[in-house]
Amino acid sequence: MKKLINAPEDVLTDALAGFAAAHPELTVDLEQRVIHRTGRPATPKVALVSGGGSGHEPLHAGFVGPGMLDAACPGEVFTSPVPDQLLAAARAVHSGAGVLFVVKNYTGDVLNFELAAELAEEEGIEVRTILVNDDVAVEDSTWTAGRRGTGATVMVEKCAGALAERGAPLDAVAALGTRVNAASRSFAIALTAATTPAAGKPGFDLPEGEIEVGVGIHGEPGRRREPLRPAAELAAEVVDTILADHTLTAGDEVIALLNGLGATPLLELYVLYGTVHDHLAARGITIARSLVGTYVTSLDMAGFSLTLTKADPELLDLWDAPATTPALRRP
């Protein structure tokens, strides 16, 4: 597999330098590997810090900015950020109202964020944590106890970020983020495996004509392998799989994220989205807001994920609130 890199061991350093050049409105601490907003808020506000392995871009650095995250900490590719890095982020953005960690449920991430929270608390920085675990595919996985965290991270970071921006206190922002996660379910299908720079070859073997149903964003195995079918069948099955695990009923509204895993053309995502929309409508469920695009990736994996978040007036209001980040801007 061909990669546009210099050396596998330099990918993160090089990408961070490029990110810093492309986004002068943000501060990039190249040594600590923290991307954060520039300057402190005029009045203290809850600071949202997220992070995780690289290779899922634009998650998380692409969501740093007014209305979403205050800081993001990228680890090496598919590797958790380290506690010192997370602590440096908390220090950089703490303005006196506490820090909220948004953590995708992978064992390494959970442990390192926990350690960082302890270190921050020792310094007098109050910390709360939201654990994102929205992937209904499997209960435990290669690097996960419980469900994996995927697309709901975008929903949590957008809605909790908006509430923090409005000056809500730490416990309220944490409760809101936890509520968004609980209202969200995701499921993914892969057509190809991702190739990490270090490995240089696909992470798993997926024959031509087969798909991995329920794949994780690091290529973790899903529920089964089966032959590729028409997009409408796959999209309908993904919707049904999510609904079987969700409390959604006729009359409900959702926020939908139809997400490309990295190498899927936008044209194909729109093909899928049409079925997602119609299939939900046939069950009396209305998509009140949507995102169709590439937001939570697995490097160059071809495939897609769907995330459905049960909406209510408060969540829609937060979803619509202003955000100015590299990868997501509202209104």
Next chain:
Amino acid sequence: MKKLINAPEDVLTDALAGFAAAHPELTVDLEQRVIHRTGRPATPKVALVSGGGSGHEPLHAGFVGPGMLDAACPGEVFTSPVPDQLLAAARAVHSGAGVLFVVKNYTGDVLNFELAAELAEEEGIEVRTILVNDDVAVEDSTWTAGRRGTGATVMVEKCAGALAERGAPLDAVAALGTRVNAASRSFAIALTAATTPAAGKPGFDLPEGEIEVGVGIHGEPGRRREPLRPAAELAAEVVDTILADHTLTAGDEVIALLNGLGATPLLELYVLYGTVHDHLAARGITIARSLVGTYVTSLDMAGFSLTLTKADPELLDLWDAPATTPALRRP
């Protein structure tokens, strides 16, 4: 090659239905295959209409909205939109101040937009055309007399769209768009070939470890084939290739678009962007504004293109003007 489609002949229809569902703020005429803004402007304004073959998403439909295009016409995959379709778009968005066609320089597009312009003029709709031909790779190509139109389309649609929004007359908007194109140069490198739904296999054969230098967005041959090299070497060479064809000198500012061709991870685009930034800086050229992401694609092609537009205060002001479209929002 696996595709998330239903049937090759239904891809455009299905994708348009999905686009319509995802973007209720826009009007999608599924029969005429025109995406346009909803409602007429309160006062007449120049209407920007673009289009081209599908497979380059988010171009063009993703750039329809206040501050950019008034309408977009997608053809079948890698196939020009037809004159009647373009005429329908002109009729739908004409508000009395004339219509500006933004046309990428491919023979079919040029002919069909010309025919549509004649038909529109017969109906009393004044039309001007901007021909985008920014790709310095080759003079003539598979489907092109003269240079191909690629990434500069985004620059033209953004800047001319902003000027039209401010109420400038047709000739002024056309002149500005022509000026943006003349100030722009692009060059692309492919790591893999795109696969169209109809073909079902890559459009050309590119061995593992080789790249196509100067590739077109339909997989048209470039200048040569050669072994893959480190990203920094490729990025520097692309910058030098553009500079050799440009009037840029030390002290100049540019708007830079570092664009993924469809399957390239954002992580790799940032790796490349770092070198683009530093290499230009070493020549005294400053990137005043940048876009790093996937904007002008060739389906699932892996690779990147760079577009550099010589900037001046007027262009930067137009670049920074508000835009609310599916794929580009400012500020």
